[in-house]
Amino acid sequence: MIDSIIFDLDGTLWDTTHIGAQFWSEAASNYHLPVQVTGDQLKGLYGLPVDIIAKKLFPDAAKEVLQAIMRESSEKQCQYLEKEGGILFPRLLETLNELKKNYRLFIVSNCEEGYIQSFIKVNQLEGYFEDFEYPGRTGLSKADNIRIVIDRNQLNNPVYVGDTALDAASAKEADIPFVYARYGFGHVEKFDDVIDSLNELNQLSLLKD
Numbered sequence: 001m002i003d004s005i006i007f008d009l010d011g012t013l014w015d016t017t018h019i020g021a022q023f024w025s026e027a028a029s030n031y032h033l034p035v036q037v038t039g040d041q042l043k044g045l046y047g048l049p050v051d052i053i054a055k056k057l058f059p060d061a062a063k064e065v066l067q068a069i070m071r072e073s074s075e076k077q078c079q080y081l082e083k084e085g086g087i088l089f090p091r092l093l094e095t096l097n098e099l100k101k102n103y104r105l106f107i108v109s110n111c112e113e114g115y116i117q118s119f120i121k122v123n124q125l126e127g128y129f130e131d132f133e134y135p136g137r138t139g140l141s142k143a144d145n146i147r148i149v150i151d152r153n154q155l156n157n158p159v160y161v162g163d164t165a166l167d168a169a170s171a172k173e174a175d176i177p178f179v180y181a182r183y184g185f186g187h188v189e190k191f192d193d194v195i196d197s198l199n200e201l202n203q204l205s206l207l208k209d
Contacts, residue, residue, distance in 0.1 A: 002177075002207045003080040004187060005099060006146060006153045008162035009109035010046040011184030013198075016086035020077055024057060027073040027167055031065050043185040047164035049110050049135055051075070070112070074136075078114035085122040089183065092201040096128050096203050106127050106153070108145045108160070112136035142166065143173035150174070159206065161195075164188065177206060 007013055017039035024170060025094040037057055045053045054066045061069070102137055107116055107129055113136040120126060131153055133145040140148070160171035163184025168191055171178035179201070180191035193206040201207065 002157050004104040004105065004106065004153070004157050004158040005109050005201070005207075005209045006149060006158050006160045006176075008047065008107040008160070008164075008167050008181070009107055009116060011043070011163040011186065012089075012161055012167075012181045013092060013107075013121060014086045016077070016081060017185075018081060019084075019086060020046075020073070023073040023077045023080070026076070027069040028058060030063070030072065032067060033061060033069075034080050038096070046185055047110060047162070047166050049141075051114055058078075074112040074115070078112075078118045081115070081118040082121055086119070088123065089198050091197065093123075095201060096125070103207070104153070104155070106149050106158075108142060108149055109131035109134050110142055110166075117207035124153065139205065141173075146170060146174040147178065150176070156180055159192075160203070179204065179206065 010016065020042050021037045021039045028035045035058060045077045048069055054070050058066060058069065063150055075139055096105065109116055111134045116132045116134055120129060131149055133149050135145065138145055138148065147158060159177045159179055160167065161179045161181055163181040164186030165188050168188045179190040180188045180194040182194050182196050193204055195201055195204065
């Protein structure tokens with residue numbers, strides 16, 4: 001029986017690509033890179049580690065410039081999101097309220113310092129998620145961060161919910177079932193179960209078995 005749910009964030013719980021595009025573009029212009037990043041671009045990249053996203057957006061930039069752009073865009077984005085928030089996927093709060101009655105809830109996302117915290121703070125979700133992890137703190141892969149959350153919280157039968165092929169691969173590497181959020185940004189071929197909206201989690205057969 002599944003006892004806990006670990007969520008991806010971008011493309012699974014909310015969408016901040018329109019905001020991210022703005023701050024990536026502004027940071028790039030500060031370093032004389034005439035690149036206009038779009039939300040659609042980011043939807044194809046979110047879920048990857050931030051350093052890989054930066055390299056794909058600005059392939060000709062020097063390493064130190066990429067690091068500066070990442071740092072600047074991340075800081076400004078978190079400051080904005082903490083106050084203004086992003087776009088929550090439909091029925092998020094309703095779904096979390098139902099899920100927390102029967103499952104322990106967690107987040108593992110490939111993001112920088114402050115990003116998950118901004119999501120939790122602006123949406124007043126402090127009482128929903130017991131723990132979270134991310135490479136901005138650990139420097140580790142998503143699979144390793146999933147394992148950290150499992151071990152740290154002594155989870156017996158967790159499931160991972162995400163929207164990208166990397167999410168699916170990370171869940172497999174961490175040896176836990178994967179639920180594909182098909183409404184998100186990515187495309188996944190192999191999964192243990194699938195949802196087309198968040199509230200479908202409440203009736204998912206994988207969670208009932």
